[in-house]
Amino acid sequence: xxxxxxxxxxxxxxxxxxxxxxxxxxxxxxxxxxxxxxxxxxxxxxxxxxxxxxxxxxxxxxxxxxxxxxxxxxxxxxxxxxxxxxxxxxxxxxxxxxxxxxxxxxxxxxxxxxxxxxxxxxxxxxxxxxxxxxxxxxxxxxxxxxxxxxxxxxxxxxxxxxxxxxxxxxxxxxxxxxxxxxxxxxxxxxxxxxxxxxxxxxxxxxxxxxxxxxxxxxxxxxxxxxxxxxxxxxxxxxxxxxxxxxxxxxxxxxxxxxxxxxxxxxxxxxxxxxxxxxxxxxxxxxxxxxxxxxxxxxxxxxxxxxxxxxxxxxxx
Numbered sequence: 359x360x361x362x363x364x365x366x367x368x369x370x371x372x373x374x375x376x377x378x379x380x381x382x383x384x385x386x387x388x389x390x391x392x393x394x395x396x397x398x399x400x401x402x403x404x405x406x407x408x409x410x411x412x413x414x415x416x417x418x419x420x421x422x423x424x425x426x427x428x429x430x431x432x433x434x435x436x437x438x439x440x441x442x443x444x445x446x447x448x449x450x451x452x453x454x455x456x457x458x459x460x461x462x463x464x465x466x467x468x469x470x471x472x473x474x475x476x477x478x479x480x481x482x483x484x485x486x487x488x489x490x491x492x493x494x495x496x497x498x499x500x501x502x503x504x505x506x507x508x509x510x511x512x513x514x515x516x517x518x519x520x521x522x523x524x525x526x527x528x529x530x531x532x533x534x535x536x537x538x539x540x541x542x543x544x545x546x547x548x549x550x551x552x553x554x555x556x557x558x559x560x561x562x563x564x565x566x567x568x569x570x571x572x573x574x575x576x577x578x579x580x581x582x583x584x585x586x587x588x589x590x591x592x593x594x595x596x597x598x599x600x601x602x603x604x605x606x607x608x609x610x611x612x613x614x615x616x617x618x619x620x621x622x623x624x625x626x627x628x629x630x631x632x633x634x635x636x637x638x639x640x641x642x643x644x645x646x647x648x649x650x651x652x653x654x655x656x657x658x659x660x661x662x663x664x665x666x667x668x669x670x671x672x673x674x
Contacts, residue, residue: 362661362664363661366657366660366661367657369657370653370654370656370657373653374649374650374653377646377649377650377653378424378428378646379424381642381645381646381649382423382424382427382428382642427642431642431643431646434446436639436640436642436643437639438632438637438639438640439637439638439639440635440637441637445639445640445643446643448628448640449625449628449640449643449644449647451623452623452624452625452626452627452628453624453625454527454528454624455525455617455622455623455624455625456609456613456617456622456624456625456626457609458525458528458535458539459539459542459543459546459608459613459616459617459622459624460546460605460608460609460612460613461605462539462543463542463543463546463547463550463608463613464547464601464604464605464608466543466544466547466551467547467548467550467551467554467604468554468601470547470551470555471550471551471552471553471554471555471557471558471597472554472555472558472590472594472597474490474493474494474551474555475554475555475556475557475558475559475562476558476559476562476585476590477490478490478491478494478555478556478559479558479559479562479563479566480562480585482559482563490555491556493552494551494552494553494555494556495552496552497548497549497551497552497553498549498552498553498556500548500549501549501615502545502546502548502549502615502616503545503615503616503618503619505544505545505548505549506541506542506545506546506615506616506619506620507619509541509544509545510522510523510541510619510620513541514541520537520538520540520541521534521537521538523620523621523622524538524620524621524622524623525538525539525621525622525623525624526538538620538622541620542616542617542620542622545616545619545620546608546612546613546616550604554597554600554601557596557597557600558593558594558597561592561593561594561596561597562589562590562593564593565588565589565592565593566589568592570588571584571588571589574588595663598659598662598663599659599660599663602655602656602658602659603652603655603656603659605655606648606651606652606655606656607648607652609625609648609651610644610645610647610648610649610651610652611626611629611644611645611648612626613626614626614627614629614630617630618630625644628640628644629641629644632644
């Protein structure tokens with residue numbers, strides 16, 4: 359077990375190092391040539407461009423720029439090109455909205471995915487199973503921004519059941535916080551609900567055919583105890599791995615379109631605005647932090663998987 363944790367940690371460090379290099383090259387070196395030209399403006403003189411290059415370090419070798427950029431990201435001292443403000447401060451300002459959106463949606467898609475997946479597995483082959491399969495495929499096929507746009511138009515603009523847009527903090531007004539996030543939660547989670555229900559159905563059907571499940575039934579255990587204590591418990595282990603990665607992915611940028619549609623002023627919307635203005639530092643920092651979150655949670659889930667599943671523990 360200890361050896362597995364050490365190996366997984368070493369792999370995580372290597373992956374993060376590779377991600378940092380590729381992210382730096384993609385966002386800092388490749389796009390639109392010299393960043394000093396964008397900062398200086400169209401009417402800038404060569405002297406002005408040279409001064410900006412010295413100020414921001416664009417005249418240094420590429421490896422020096424990489425080390426300086428990583429140091430600034432680690433210390434939280436990255437400054438945006440267009441607004442000349444600290445990027446980490448802007449991320450901290452939008453993080454509550456993003457975490458509220460991702461956390462609520464993650465709980466919804468896990469609970470509804472479990473409920474629909476269990477019901478579909480227990481009624482496999484019946485009419486209700488086919489209906490749930492169709493609904494799941496519809497949910498998976500609907501992009502989140504389409505669901506968000508339709509829900510916003512029908513339930514906020516036409517019927518006025520929910521607020522049109524914006525974010526209210528939980529500390530300021532819990533009820534308004536809830537009302538402002540109901541539609542974003544629904545819009546973001548519907549695609550995951552369909553996917554998780556199908557994955558859980560497949561896992562449960564495979565587990566129902568296992569010998570130990572038939573043995574538990576033969577010993578006289580009630581069907582409810584067999585389903586909950588044996589089948590569902592074993593089937594949820596791989597689903598929790600998916601849940602952790604999807605949750606990290608949503609926080610790391612998967613909620614961008616939903617945040618923009620509902621004007622939540624979160625980290626995703628900040629990234630979208632930075633993309634529109636070609637403001638590279640915020641995009642670079644958000645991608646790096648998002649990748650770091652996904653990799654770290656992936657490693658933690660792998661360790662948890664080994665702890666929960668004795669079969670994996672024997673090979674770790």
